[in-house]
């Protein structure tokens with residue numbers, strides 16, 4: 001759960017970074033486009049008054065700043081496409097076509113930066129949507145051209161204008177197709193990354209789990225003990241262990257078969273897990289030996305836990321299904337002592353277990 005939340009937070013951060021990068025690129029495209037328009041205006045190539053130009057610039061930059069604000073606050077985060085690529089490209093179409101309308105001599109050149117905008121949104125829009133956008137932009141160009149021709153047809157050459165429109169439409173479609181491929185590649189990469197992350201998660205799980213019971217394995221239990229030991233040193237958090245061993249397990253295998261032995265081990269694992277407190281750890285050390293790690297516990301507390309487990313397990317019977325009548329268990333209990341190493345703690349718990357076995361089994365002993 002904690003790991004999932006961490007993953008979700010990581011995804012959220014990377015999505016946010018992508019959104020911000022997206023909005024920065026949009027800003028750069030519009031800044032360059034504005035610069036180009038200023039140059040054309042200064043050189044007298046734009047058929048527009050200063051007031052009209054200023055109003056348009058205000059509209060263009062006002063909308064862009066509103067977009068930047070949306071991206072910075074992350075309010076669009078819950079949407080399917082938080083970068084709002086479709087509205088963004090429609091905005092770009094509007095900006096470029098309006099500017100193109102005012103520049104007769106260099107109409108095609110003033111809309112060239114539109115192709116960068118197409119490339120930008122291709123990271124987010126599917127191939128089909130990209131092609132639809134390219135057609136929409138070509139139609140918008142045709143409309144803009146028609147309006148310009150209506151206004152200033154005496155100055156314009158229809159064939160040159162139509163040729164430029166054709167070039168624009170062809171480049172737009174080819175950018176859309178290339179962008180669609182980029183998008184597919186990106187999707188494939190995202191899928192591959194997800195598969196890889198799942199595989200890594202699975203491998204990690206396999207590395208810390210015991211095959212038969214699904215419990216933590218010895219290696220992971222030792223890691224947990226080292227962590228608890230560090231917590232004891234830094235924050236004086238006490239902990240104790242219960243070294244659990246099923247009694248006369250060899251006889252179960254010998255009399256009822258190995259499958260029955262496995263079945264008993266699995267059933268014991270389930271029973272022990274079902275009675276555990278949150279924060280406790282339980283795993284299989286190997287064979288018929290298990291370990292309970294109890295943070296915040298002293299020896300007496302751990303002894304109570306061990307006895308409760310022993311008595312609950314004693315109630316289990318398997319003879320009705322052809323297995324052993326009952327399987328008892330013995331436990332060695334030890335609380336961590338300052339300065340002790342993990343292997344020394346385990347040895348002490350093992351001594352407790354030895355005493356429990358020597359005392360007739362089916363009991364718990366503190367060491």
Ligand SMILES: Nc1nc2c(ncn2[C@@H]2O[C@H](COP(=O)(O)OP(=O)(O)OP(=O)(O)O)[C@@H](O)[C@H]2O)c(=O)[nH]1
Pocket residue numbers: 212245246247248249250251253257258259260261262265286287288357361
């Ligand atoms: N079925 C099964 N048996 C296992 C597994 N791992 C170990 N064993 C068996 O568990 C038995 C353990 O035997 P011993 O170490 O003599 O212990 P015990 O018979 O429980 O005797 P005490 O511990 O003295 O009560 C051995 O026969 C192992 O082969 C396993 O994964 N499945």
